[in-house]
Each structure stands twice: as C-alpha cells, then as structure tokens.
Amino acid sequence: MKLLRYGPAGQERPGLLDGEGLIRDLSSVVPDISGKTLSRAGIEALRRLDTAALPLVADPVRIGPCVAGVGNFIAVGLNYADHARESGLPIPAEPVLFNKAPSSISGPNDPIVVPPGSSKLDWEVEIAMVIGEAAYDLPEADAPDVIAGYCVCHDVSERAFQNERGGQWTKGKSSPGFGPLGPYLVTADAIAEPQDLTLWLDVNGVRMQSGSTATMIFGLHFLVSYISRFMRLEPGDVITTGTPPGVGMGRHPPRYLKAGDRVELGITGLGTQRQQVLAHG
Missing domain, CATH: 3.90.850.10 (Fumarylacetoacetase-like, C-terminal domain)
Structure with a gap:
C-alpha cells in the first residue's frame, strides 16, 4: 500500500495511490498520514478499505511530505x-x-x-x-x-x-x-x-x-x-x-x-x- 499526502503546503490531505496509479482521498477515513494512522491496527484498517469507493483526486496536484507530525x-x-x-x-x-x-x-x-x-x-x-x-x-x-x-x-x-x-x-x-x-x-x-x-x-x-x-x-x-x-x-x-x-x-x-x-x-x-x-x- 502506498500512502501519501497531497495539496498546498501546510494544508495537505491524506490519500493513497490505487492499483492504477490514481490518488484516492482518505479524508473521510483518517485525519492525516501520521503516527496514529501508521500503527499496525491503523494500517490494517486502511488495507481493508474498498479503494475503488474512495473519491478520486483530480490531477495535477502537489504531493506533500508523506508523513505528518514528525517528532523525531x-x-x-x-x-x-x-x-x-x-x-x-x-x-x-x-x-x-x-x-x-x-x-x-x-x-x-x-x-x-x-x-x-x-x-x-x-x-x-x-x-x-x-x-x-x-x-x-x-x-x-x-x-x-x-x-x-x-x-x-x-x-x-x-x-x-x-x-x-x-x-x-x-x-x-x-x-x-x-x-x-x-x-x-x-x-x-x-x-x-x-x-x-x-x-x-x-x-x-x-x-x-x-x-x-x-x-x-x-x-x-x-x-x-x-x-x-x-x-x-x-x-x-x-x-x-x-x-x-x-x-x-x-x-x-x-x-x-x-x-x-x-x-x-x-x-x-x-x-x-x-x-x-x-x-x-
């Protein structure tokens, strides 16, 4: 699974790349791609999603850093x-x-x-x-x-x-x-x-x-x-x-x-x- 963040700097939204290389929006599922989302349980929950049902993100769009809220x-x-x-x-x-x-x-x-x-x-x-x-x-x-x-x-x-x-x-x-x-x-x-x-x-x-x-x-x-x-x-x-x-x-x-x-x-x-x-x- 490929997780990403997209949108203007400081206003990025969570997303994932589907099997066809298209960006799907995850905003209705998780607040961001950050620590809590990346736990074993969090990743397993994302893996169970029907990605085809997630909203498509129009291209082109800026890709932000792939993880938010980095402490160290x-x-x-x-x-x-x-x-x-x-x-x-x-x-x-x-x-x-x-x-x-x-x-x-x-x-x-x-x-x-x-x-x-x-x-x-x-x-x-x-x-x-x-x-x-x-x-x-x-x-x-x-x-x-x-x-x-x-x-x-x-x-x-x-x-x-x-x-x-x-x-x-x-x-x-x-x-x-x-x-x-x-x-x-x-x-x-x-x-x-x-x-x-x-x-x-x-x-x-x-x-x-x-x-x-x-x-x-x-x-x-x-x-x-x-x-x-x-x-x-x-x-x-x-x-x-x-x-x-x-x-x-x-x-x-x-x-x-x-x-x-x-x-x-x-x-x-x-x-x-x-x-x-x-x-x-």
Whole structure:
C-alpha cells in the first residue's frame, strides 16, 4: 500500500495511490498520514478499505511530505563504506547519529532554496523508515514490528555549515527544504526485501549516485534497535539511513549545487523525487 499526502503546503490531505496509479482521498477515513494512522491496527484498517469507493483526486496536484507530525527526524551518517571513504572519514564502529530538524521536511518535488550564507550545498539520496509503534530498547528481531513503511528521503546538506561551523552536523542538515520525503510511504508489507533496493540520484541529468541498500554497514532492522537504546521512538518518527557514494563533497574537484540546478532521485519501488534549486530571496 502506498500512502501519501497531497495539496498546498501546510494544508495537505491524506490519500493513497490505487492499483492504477490514481490518488484516492482518505479524508473521510483518517485525519492525516501520521503516527496514529501508521500503527499496525491503523494500517490494517486502511488495507481493508474498498479503494475503488474512495473519491478520486483530480490531477495535477502537489504531493506533500508523506508523513505528518514528525517528532523525531533522526539521521544516520557514514552508513555506506564507500561514502565514508569519499568523506575522508573512518568506517564507524557504531552508527553515527544526528538530528535533522522536523521543520526541514518538505514535499518530494518542492524546490530546494539555497540558505543564506550557503557555499557548499550537497545532495544525498537515502531510504528512510517511518515508525508505526512506540519502541524503547527494542531487540533487533522485533524491529520489523515497529516499522510502518519506507520512503525516499533527500538528505540535503550544507557542508560548510556541517563541517566548518563547530562540528555539529545538525547545523548543515536542517534548513527549510532540506528533508524532502516521499512521494509516498510504502507500507512495510509491500517491500519484500528492503535490504536489496537500488538508490540513484542525478544532477542536471547526469548520474551522480548509484548504490544499493545491500551495501549498508548497519542494516535497517539493526538501526531501529540501536537507536531505540538511546531514545524512545514514537509513531510517526522518521529515520533516514545514510547515503551511498557519489556526493558532491567527494568529487574531485568538489561539485556543489547552485541555483538553477535540477535534482532527480529515486529508490526501487519507492518512487522518485524532482527538485529545482532556487536562489535565496
């Protein structure tokens, strides 16, 4: 099942993508695609719906971020060995965790606005997990029970803010528009093997990143368990899980995004995103 949110920014309505690729409105069924909706019971109730009876949504329509009310937006750094090497950093012995501000979340095709003072704006395609059940100190074997689904995340990064402003990665990861999510949330039961999906990203039509979740250092289920040792995960929380090699910072010479650039990215079975880079102001 593919769940989504559509409509103007800040006024999104819940929906789902039917078997023919058409958007069906869920407003009469749930208030939004958020924590309560994404529980096991909530998803099962949606699965029982007669989707053909739901109202069709006229196209075209803006697609918003695929989950609302995100409390924790947690990110994993250096989770692909090749990306760690291109960053000039050692392969971590344990997952590197940092936060992205929930206010950075945007729709999958919304523009990326260059923040004031930016000089090293970079791209990162990632697979994100959305939590559907509360979890604290969770055994890895139980991790699948709390994952509501998966989506594409663009972990947009400002490398000067991240690496040259006091060592706090959150600074370079949290500007408005730095967390496009979607186009939809694919429920976990619809992804047979999340640890074997292809990720890719193009800038101006040129392939920059190509990788597979099979090459992660720390797997998806391990990450849920590991993170839950340090915090209580809540329904609707998002965990974005690291990027494969090919980021702008790792190129020789480095290549960063600028106003006018076009970025397209996607993951097998999870859809694609398209963003235009705009100048600030």
